[in-house]
Amino acid sequence: MRALVVDDSRAMRRIVGRILTDAGFEVQEAGHGQEALDLLTEHDTPPDLACIDWNMPVMDGLEFVTEVRSRPEWRSITLMMVTTESEQSRIVRALAAGAHEYLIKPFTADALQEKLDLLGLVPLTAGDLA
Amino acid sequence: MSISRDAFNFVRELVHAESAIVLEPGKEYLVESRLLQLARQAGHDGVDGYVAHLSERRPSAGLRQVVEALTTNETSWFRDVDPFNTLKNTVFPALAANRTDRRLRVWAAACSSGQEPYSIAMTANDTPALAGWKVEILATDLSEEMLTKARAGEYSQLEVNRGMPASSLVRHFTRSGLNWRLNPAITQQVTFRQLNLVRPFPPMGRFDVVFLRNVLIYFDLPTKRDILRRVRQVMAPDGHLFLGAAEMTMGVDDAWERVPAGRSSVYRIREEQRACVPW
Ligand SMILES: C[S@@+](CC[C@H](N)C(=O)[O-])C[C@H]1O[C@@H](n2cnc3c(N)ncnc32)[C@H](O)[C@@H]1O
Numbered sequence: 001m002r003a004l005v006v007d008d009s010r011a012m013r014r015i016v017g018r019i020l021t022d023a024g025f026e027v028q029e030a031g032h033g034q035e036a037l038d039l040l041t042e043h044d045t046p047p048d049l050a051c052i053d054w055n056m057p058v059m060d061g062l063e064f065v066t067e068v069r070s071r072p073e074w075r076s077i078t079l080m081m082v083t084t085e086s087e088q089s090r091i092v093r094a095l096a097a098g099a100h101e102y103l104i105k106p107f108t109a110d111a112l113q114e115k116l117d118l119l120g121l122v123p124l125t126a127g128d129l130a
Numbered sequence: 131m132s133i134s135r136d137a138f139n140f141v142r143e144l145v146h147a148e149s150a151i152v153l154e155p156g157k158e159y160l161v162e163s164r165l166l167q168l169a170r171q172a173g174h175d176g177v178d179g180y181v182a183h184l185s186e187r188r189p190s191a192g193l194r195q196v197v198e199a200l201t202t203n204e205t206s207w208f209r210d211v212d213p214f215n216t217l218k219n220t221v222f223p224a225l226a227a228n229r230t231d232r233r234l235r236v237w238a239a240a241c242s243s244g245q246e247p248y249s250i251a252m253t254a255n256d257t258p259a260l261a262g263w264k265v266e267i268l269a270t271d272l273s274e275e276m277l278t279k280a281r282a283g284e285y286s287q288l289e290v291n292r293g294m295p296a297s298s299l300v301r302h303f304t305r306s307g308l309n310w311r312l313n314p315a316i317t318q319q320v321t322f323r324q325l326n327l328v329r330p331f332p333p334m335g336r337f338d339v340v341f342l343r344n345v346l347i348y349f350d351l352p353t354k355r356d357i358l359r360r361v362r363q364v365m366a367p368d369g370h371l372f373l374g375a376a377e378m379t380m381g382v383d384d385a386w387e388r389v390p391a392g393r394s395s396v397y398r399i400r401e402e403q404r405a406c407v408p409w
Contacts, residue, residue, distance in 0.1 A: 087305065088303075088304070088305045089301055091296055091300050092300050094296075095297060095300070099296075101295070102299075103291060104287055104291055106288075110206075110286070111292050114206060115293075117293075118208070118293065
């Protein structure tokens with residue numbers, strides 16, 4: 001499975017990318033929403049997951065989510081906000097715009113993995129091996 | 131510095147007698163690291179002196195704290211996801227079709243800090259077949275400290291990050307400073323009570339669903355067998371038991387049968403054994 005990490009902090013992209021790689025994803029990175037849209041346009045097949053920061057230069061995470069949701073060919077992408085924005089109203093706005101999940105920074109690797117479980121994005125689980 | 135053999139043996143026997151948890155040799159480091167803070171709070175420099183004091187005086191609060199410090203309270207919301215999908219899509223609808231009094235009773239038998247019983251309450255709320263039903267959840271644990279936290283119904287940002295779907299967070303919680311507080315519609319479905327699984331159960335009626343997850347793993351075989359046998363006695367004949375992902379009844383108490391459900395399994399009392407259970 002493939003994931004796109006959209007965050008203006010390189011350190012953050014590395015952390016999220018590392019956890020996703022360990023979970024079995026192939027990871028691409030973008031530094032803001034516009035760069036992420038460009039990457040999506042270049043590829044024929046969209047990624048399975050995008051992890052998106054809220055506050056970024058050029059195009060923020062909410063605009064990116066809104067843009068992705070308006071394009072039928074990108075409907076299969078699961079969108080998860082990963083941000084320090086923690087007010088209840090923000091979460092409501094992101095979900096209304098079409099985000100599927102919302103993870104608040106700081107978080108542990110377990111927390112990100114549990115979100116993947118919730119979203120059914122588990123490349124291989126213990127259950128499959130049993 | 132490391133813990134003396136006498137101190138380790140005392141703690142090991144105490145924990146086994148009080149909670150049935152087995153601390154294998156080799157867990158000295160765990161015992162020492164978990165007890166060091168308690169020892170310092172009680173005015174001792176190290177664990178050995180503190181344990182010597184406990185074994186001479188046997189203060190009940192101190193002994194209880196030692197047992198609680200050595201239990202693992204790790205938990206998360208909707209832990210493993212799948213059991214809660216099974217509860218919503220299979221178990222609750224099946225029970226709803228079998229009951230006329232619009233009432234179900236659930237027991238979360240090692241509830242830690244409350245994430246499990248509250249996840250069950252949210253799941254019941256989201257089950258269309260249970261609209262207008264009364265779902266009572268009894269949540270018990272050995273640890274008073276965990277129960278106090280669970281009753282408060284308030285969780286840190288880091289805690290709600292662990293497995294809580296964003297849609298449930300905004301629907302069932304209210305922001306309270308830096309924390310999140312569960313809404314009364316959820317908390318009022320859950321009653322918390324202290325209960326040691328190793329001791330005879332107090333009178334508590336019958337349950338349609340029992341969650342006994344991620345606790346049997348800490349016990350030896352005779353203890354597991356005894357607990358599973360006694361759980362049968364508080365179970366409705368058509369009740370469902372949920373165990374942790376690494377736990378099973380097979381070879382422990384074969385009066386249970388495993389029913390595959392989603393990626394996980396649930397357990398039911400075998401048909402021929404149900405008659406033995408006075409209803
Ligand atoms: C790892 S937690 C599991 C919590 C939850 N059931 C879950 O699956 O996430 C284990 C819990 O079992 C409790 N426990 C340990 N020994 C017990 C006993 N003898 N009786 C009742 N609870 C016990 C501990 O206090 C702890 O909260």
